[in-house]
Amino acid sequence: MRPGTASAGVSGPWGAGSCNDEKVGGTVMTKLFGHSVRSHMLALYLAETVVCFVTIYALFRSGLAGTAQAVATTKGLALLALLALSSGMIASAAGLYQRDALRRLGRFLAGSCIAAGLLFLVANALLFLLDPGLAGTARWNALALVLAGLVTAMMVTHLTFAAAMQRGLWRHRLAVLRGAERGLAAGDDGFDVVLTGTAAEAEGEGFAPGALAARRVWAVIVPEAAAVAEARRAAWAAAGIRVFTAAEFAEQRTNRLDLASLRPGWLDDVKAPGRVEAAVRRGIDIAGSLALVVLTLPVSLIAALAIRLDSPGPVLYRQERVGQGGRVFTLYKFRSMRVDAEASGAPLWAAKGDPRVTRVGRFLRLTRIDEIPQVLNVLRGDMALVGPRPERPAFVATLAAAIPHYEDRHRVRPGITGWAQVNYPYGASVEDARMKLAYDLYYVKHRSLFLDLLILIATVRVVLFQEGSR
Numbered sequence: 001m002r003p004g005t006a007s008a009g010v011s012g013p014w015g016a017g018s019c020n021d022e023k024v025g026g027t028v029m030t031k032l033f034g035h036s037v038r039s040h041m042l043a044l045y046l047a048e049t050v051v052c053f054v055t056i057y058a059l060f061r062s063g064l065a066g067t068a069q070a071v072a073t074t075k076g077l078a079l080l081a082l083l084a085l086s087s088g089m090i091a092s093a094a095g096l097y098q099r100d101a102l103r104r105l106g107r108f109l110a111g112s113c114i115a116a117g118l119l120f121l122v123a124n125a126l127l128f129l130l131d132p133g134l135a136g137t138a139r140w141n142a143l144a145l146v147l148a149g150l151v152t153a154m155m156v157t158h159l160t161f162a163a164a165m166q167r168g169l170w171r172h173r174l175a176v177l178r179g180a181e182r183g184l185a186a187g188d189d190g191f192d193v194v195l196t197g198t199a200a201e202a203e204g205e206g207f208a209p210g211a212l213a214a215r216r217v218w219a220v221i222v223p224e225a226a227a228v229a230e231a232r233r234a235a236w237a238a239a240g241i242r243v244f245t246a247a248e249f250a251e252q253r254t255n256r257l258d259l260a261s262l263r264p265g266w267l268d269d270v271k272a273p274g275r276v277e278a279a280v281r282r283g284i285d286i287a288g289s290l291a292l293v294v295l296t297l298p299v300s301l302i303a304a305l306a307i308r309l310d311s312p313g314p315v316l317y318r319q320e321r322v323g324q325g326g327r328v329f330t331l332y333k334f335r336s337m338r339v340d341a342e343a344s345g346a347p348l349w350a351a352k353g354d355p356r357v358t359r360v361g362r363f364l365r366l367t368r369i370d371e372i373p374q375v376l377n378v379l380r381g382d383m384a385l386v387g388p389r390p391e392r393p394a395f396v397a398t399l400a401a402a403i404p405h406y407e408d409r410h411r412v413r414p415g416i417t418g419w420a421q422v423n424y425p426y427g428a429s430v431e432d433a434r435m436k437l438a439y440d441l442y443y444v445k446h447r448s449l450f451l452d453l454l455i456l457i458a459t460v461r462v463v464l465f466q467e468g469s470r
Contacts, residue, residue, distance in 0.1 A: 035446050040165065040190075053083075067131040090122065095111040102161070174219055180249075210239070220236055220244075223246055245261075277449070289375040300372055310359055330382075337357050383415060417459040419451070443455075
């Protein structure tokens with residue numbers, strides 16, 4: 001799908017293979033499956049899950065929501081736990097984990113309303129599984145009470161965390177050496193620089209482990225690993241103070257790669273998925289695509305009819321794109337532009353307010369309905385549900401000549417949606433392509449089923465809030 005708005009942080013309740021916690025002065029930074037997780041977002045998700053579970057469990061056990069005995073069984077507790085775990089994912093899909101939602105009341109209320117609608121669908125299904133015999137007024141009363149309890153628990157938890165963030169909790173204190181400032185050039189405002197100096201000064205008393213610990217420094221940012229003697233870096237690590245190069249720190253903050261720091265052959269260090277993971281991933285792609293075909297069939301039929309009535313030309317638009325390993329394939333979309341959109345024969349990027357877009361096409365692009373036929377590409381194996389967006393051969397040639405490592409994104413199958421799409425707005429220039437590549441290569445480096453799940457959840461937010469469409 002086309003990209004969403006830029007975000008320096010994570011796009012979901014998590015910030016990216018085994019779980020690894022690192023603690024300094026009470027601050028915990030976590031990696032999940034190689035993907036950086038921000039401590040406050042992880043804490044928010046866990047708190048939200050617990051509060052939602054306690055709320056709905058209390059409602060059922062009190063008899064207010066009926067089926068008091070059903071929740072006392074193992075099955076009942078498992079279903080309530082599943083509903084509570086789903087609440088955080090739904091909140092993320094509704095945009096409630098975005099910084100705007102924690103700072104702007106209007107965005108928070110809009111996200112809460114969307115979350116309520118999504119929770120209704122999930123809660124309705126789980127309530128049926130919990131007690132199939134519950135029907136009529138009793139069922140609707142129980143559903144209304146559960147929905148009200150979940151939304152209230154969700155809103156209270158998020159407002160509490162927003163207040164805590166306003167008070168400066170979960171911030172990190174840094175010491176930064178000269179030349180490493182680029183690691184701070186982009187990202188959120190969750191870090192405070194309390195000490196700066198040169199590589200030579202880093203060997204002095206001011207940067208001694210005890211002095212940094214006294215100032216509650218969480219990490220030292222260095223230009224490169226060799227900038228500071230190994231003995232001093234080991235002493236910092238022994239004192240619980242982390243050491244990052246500027247590139248490593250920028251990657252953790254922004255969840256994208258620093259393209260300038262990538263060396264030739266860096267992909268050799270990226271582990272390819274095993275046969276089991278590849279089979280599971282392919283199975284998910286096929287099952288997900290078939291489900292999308294069934295669920296979107298009515299919408300697809302209406303879209304096809306609207307395209308026919310709105311402008312002359314075919315319903316489907318076919319275009320060559322570059323896929324995994326540089327192989328060219330034919331991509332399918334619902335046509336959203338006039339048939340003479342590229343009458344000159346030269347490929348053009350879509351511009352904001354592009355006059356080539358038809359009336360129906362504008363709506364299709366805004367809602368991403370025009371992307372639905374790409375499930376055919378997924379079923380054929382040309383694409384996956386999640387991956388870097390495939391680009392046109394002419395653009396690939398141009399961008400590969402201008403941007404180092406551009407063709408490294410072809411290491412994996414392209415996707416209908418991807419990490420760049422949920423983190424950066426629509427690209428219509430070489431510089432946009434450079435920034436999107438930083439996100440795409442981060443995905444290539446840290447690709448996992450967990451990260452795919454985060455991207456799919458974030459894609460719901462992008463579609464619902466119409467982020468980055470043209």
